[in-house]
Amino acid sequence: MPELPEVETVRRGLRPAMEGRRIVSALHRRPDLRFPFPERFAERLTGARIDRLDRRAKYLLARLDSGETLLMHLGMSGRFTVEAESIAQQPGDFVYAPGANPAHDHVVFTLEGGVTVTYNDPRRFGFMTLFATGEEATQPFLAGLGPEPDSNAFEAVYLSGALKGRRTPVKAALLDQKIVAGLGNIYVCEALWRARISPRRLASSVAGARTERLAPAVRTVIAEAIEAGGSTLRDFAGADGALGYFQHRFDVYGREGEPCRRETCAGSVQRLVQSGRSTFFCPECQR
DNA sequence: AGGGGGACCTGTGCGC
DNA sequence: TGCGCACAGGTCCCCC
Numbered sequence: 001m002p003e004l005p006e007v008e009t010v011r012r013g014l015r016p017a018m019e020g021r022r023i024v025s026a027l028h029r030r031p032d033l034r035f036p037f038p039e040r041f042a043e044r045l046t047g048a049r050i051d052r053l054d055r056r057a058k059y060l061l062a063r064l065d066s067g068e069t070l071l072m073h074l075g076m077s078g079r080f081t082v083e084a085e086s087i088a089q090q091p092g093d094f095v096y097a098p099g100a101n102p103a104h105d106h107v108v109f110t111l112e113g114g115v116t117v118t119y120n121d122p123r124r125f126g127f128m129t130l131f132a133t134g135e136e137a138t139q140p141f142l143a144g145l146g147p148e149p150d151s152n153a154f155e156a157v158y159l160s161g162a163l164k165g166r167r168t169p170v171k172a173a174l175l176d177q178k179i180v181a182g183l184g185n186i187y188v189c190e191a192l193w194r195a196r197i198s199p200r201r202l203a204s205s206v207a208g209a210r211t212e213r214l215a216p217a218v219r220t221v222i223a224e225a226i227e228a229g230g231s232t233l234r235d236f237a238g239a240d241g242a243l244g245y246f247q248h249r250f251d252v253y254g255r256e257g258e259p260c261r262r263e264t265c266a267g268s269v270q271r272l273v274q275s276g277r278s279t280f281f282c283p284e285c286q287r
Numbered sequence: 288a289g290g291g292g293g294a295c296c297t298g299t300g301c302g303c
Numbered sequence: 304t305g306c307g308c309a310c311a312g313g314t315c316c317c318c319c
Contacts, residue, residue, distance in 0.1 A: 002312055034295075034314090058313080076312055077297075104297085123296045125313060168290060177314085184312055231312085275291065278310080294316080301309085 002074050004058060004149065004182025005225035005246065010080055011055045014117065017082045018062065021111040022049045028107045034075060034127040044068060044130055045109070056136075057145050057181035069133045071141060075125025084115040145181045149222045154180060160211040166203035170214075171274055173203035180218060186253045187225065189280045191218045193252045198286045199279045200272075224249070252280040260285060 002010065026045040028037050038044075048064040055061065062070040079100060100120040107119040107128065119126070129141075136142045146162070147153035162179045163170065173179055174188040183191070192199050194217035197210055206214065224246070225231065231247035247254075251261045256271040260282040267284025 006312075073313085075296090075314085101298090121296095122298065123311090123313095125296070166289085172290080175313090186312065276293080289319105291319085292317090295314095297311100299309105299311085301307105303306090303308105 002058065002078070002230070003184035003187050004222055005187070005228075006230035007058045007060060007074065007182075008055055008226050009230035010074070011053055011060055014060075014080055014082065015053050017084050017115050017117055018050045018053050018109075018111065020049070020051070021113060021115060022047060024110045024112060026107070026109050030106055033106060033121060033124045034073075035129070037128060038130050041128070041130065045070065050111075056142060057148070057177055058184075059141060063133060067133055068130045069136075070128065070130055071139070072119070072128045073126050073141070075121060075123060075127070077123040078119065078121040078126035081118050081120065082115065083118075084113070144178050146177060146179045148181055149183070149218050154215060154219065156211040156215045159215045160207045163203040163206050163211070168203055169199060169274055170197060170201050170203045170206050171199035171279055173206075174218070182222065183218065185277055186231065186250070187218075187221055189253050190221045190251060193281060193286060194221060196285050196287065198283070199274065199281050201287070252282065255280060 023045045026042040028041060031037065044066065045064070048066040048068070050062050050070075051065055052063040053060060054063060058073060060072040060074075062072070064070060081100065101122065102120075104120045104122045104124075105118050106121055106124070109117040109119075111117065119128075131139050147158065159180070163173055166173050171188055171192065174183050174191065175185070177183075189199065191214065195210065195213040197206060197214060228246035228249065231245070231250070252269050255269045258269050260267040260269060262282070262285050265282060265285040267282045269280055269282055272279050272281075
């Protein structure tokens with residue numbers, strides 16, 4: 001799945017297709033994804049205009065003029081495709097991304113102007129729900145999320161406080177969406193490499209100079225990945241062929257056995273498993 | 288209460 | 304070529 005940069009890339013791709021358009025019809029082809037669709041899902045969407053498409057952490061939030069917000073999460077393998085004869089293709093726009101098995105087209109939104117937005121998700125870890133706009137603070141998925149990496153709130157002093165006393169490897173702490181919103185397995189590995197911090201180091205021992213390096217490392221890796229249009233791995237197809245090239249810039253993720261990219265380092269990238277998930281790091285320069 | 292592990296799914300790629 | 308296993312971007316839930 002997509003992590004924050006991929007979700008942001010999807011948001012930017014979907015905006016011209018969705019914002020300002022009414023939903024002519026909505027269709028879900030099964031009763032559930034990860035969770036059941038909410039009551040009267042299609043009915044509540046039909047006729048509503050999408051005023052704005054926002055993002056918080058890895059959630060897409062479509063603000064509707066009905067007073068509700070459509071919350072969408074892509075899980076591990078979710079992808080949106082757009083078919084829109086009426087939208088002139090501009091550099092950076094979405095185009096239909098072929099290759100998805102249509103058996104996993106679970107949701108189809110038909111919008112004004114001949115625009116069709118289809119949600120495809122083979123593993124079905126994604127989900128959609130509706131809530132009253134303004135109720136974000138009591139929404140289980142949104143309440144308690146940590147700051148966005150690009151927000152002023154996310155800086156070394158905050159991070160130091162958030163990691164303090166945590167008896168867990170720093171890698172696990174950075175995956176905790178309550179500490180910082182939007183990081184996933186790839187960008188945590190990349191940020192720790194940039195900050196020269198071992199993923200095995202206890203979070204409680206990351207403070208001072210290390211948080212001074214870690215907060216900007218998180219911020220810049222996410223910013224650069226967004227700038228590159230996210231990364232395109234297996235299940236994540238951004239859409240536009242010009243997008244999604246950040247994976248070519250991974251310093252450690254998926255590079256087991258290859259040389260460390262730090263010029264001053266003679267080490268090589270190792271893979272280990274933490275909490276059942278792969279971690280890639282350089283044991284020479286990450287301490 | 289915090290932390291670890293399993294569960295939820297399907298698809299792909301690799302070794303035998 | 305075929306089969307079985309390991310692994311994949313997330314996160315919820317249960318148990319310790």
